[in-house]
Amino acid sequence: MPVEVLIPEAALHDRVRELGGEVARDYAGKPLTIVAILTGSLMVLADLVRAVDVPHRIGLLHASSYRGASTTSSTLIINENLAPDVVDRDVLLLDDILDTGQTLAALVDHIAARGAKSVKTAVLLRKVGRQTVPIEPDYCGFTIPDAFVVGYGLDYDDDYRHLPYVGVLQD
Numbered sequence: 739m740p741v742e743v744l745i746p747e748a749a750l751h752d753r754v755r756e757l758g759g760e761v762a763r764d765y766a767g768k769p770l771t772i773v774a775i776l777t778g779s780l781m782v783l784a785d786l787v788r789a790v791d792v793p794h795r796i797g798l799l800h801a802s803s804y805r806g807a808s809t810t811s812s813t814l815i816i817n818e819n820l821a822p823d824v825v826d827r828d829v830l831l832l833d834d835i836l837d838t839g840q841t842l843a844a845l846v847d848h849i850a851a852r853g854a855k856s857v858k859t860a861v862l863l864r865k866v867g868r869q870t871v872p873i874e875p876d877y878c879g880f881t882i883p884d885a886f887v888v889g890y891g892l893d894y895d896d897d898y899r900h901l902p903y904v905g906v907l908q909d
């Protein structure tokens with residue numbers, strides 16, 4: 739399927755570097771662990787951490803939504819094998835996109851319950867008009883229209899993640 743560019747590579751690069759600078763200023767001298775939610779935030783993680791020029795650790799968390807056949811609500815499945823040690827760490831949870839907000843809200847609680855000193859959130863993208871859970875990300879790259887986006891880590895059926903830009907799938 740063709741993809742129409744929504745956020746070009748250079749804009750992603752500039753904005754992610756900007757966010758990295760903000761994170762570095764806010765967390766200087768603190769025991770920061772940036773925890774990225776797999777798989778969609780791989781690219782933003784790699785670019786962001788190189789712009790956060792204060793000492794910090796990187797953790798990965800694999801979470802996926804499972805929607806049962808007979809229900810409209812989804813259950814978040816967290817892979818505990820990958821979960822990083824966050825005890826007494828200031829955690830910045832990083833996700834690719836905030837849609838309804840369910841994933842991020844659940845993972846904030848999860849990380850807090852694992853003994854983190856503090857938990858804040860960063861998202862590359864935030865869709866307008868889709869949120870059902872009242873969570874306000876502490877860092878946000880771009881606000882985007884309500885469209886299905888791919889690229890720069892985001893997928894459709896596991897394809898398109900490698901694209902260096904964020905785009906909208908065309909029918």
Ligand code: XMP
Nearest residue numbers: 835836837838839840841885886887892893
């Ligand atoms: P919630 O609704 O929990 O969803 O905020 C967040 C997760 O849903 C996925 N998601 C998308 N993935 N293009 C994608 O490739 C999209 O437009 C999109 N919208 C939501 C994503 O995994 C995110 O972590």
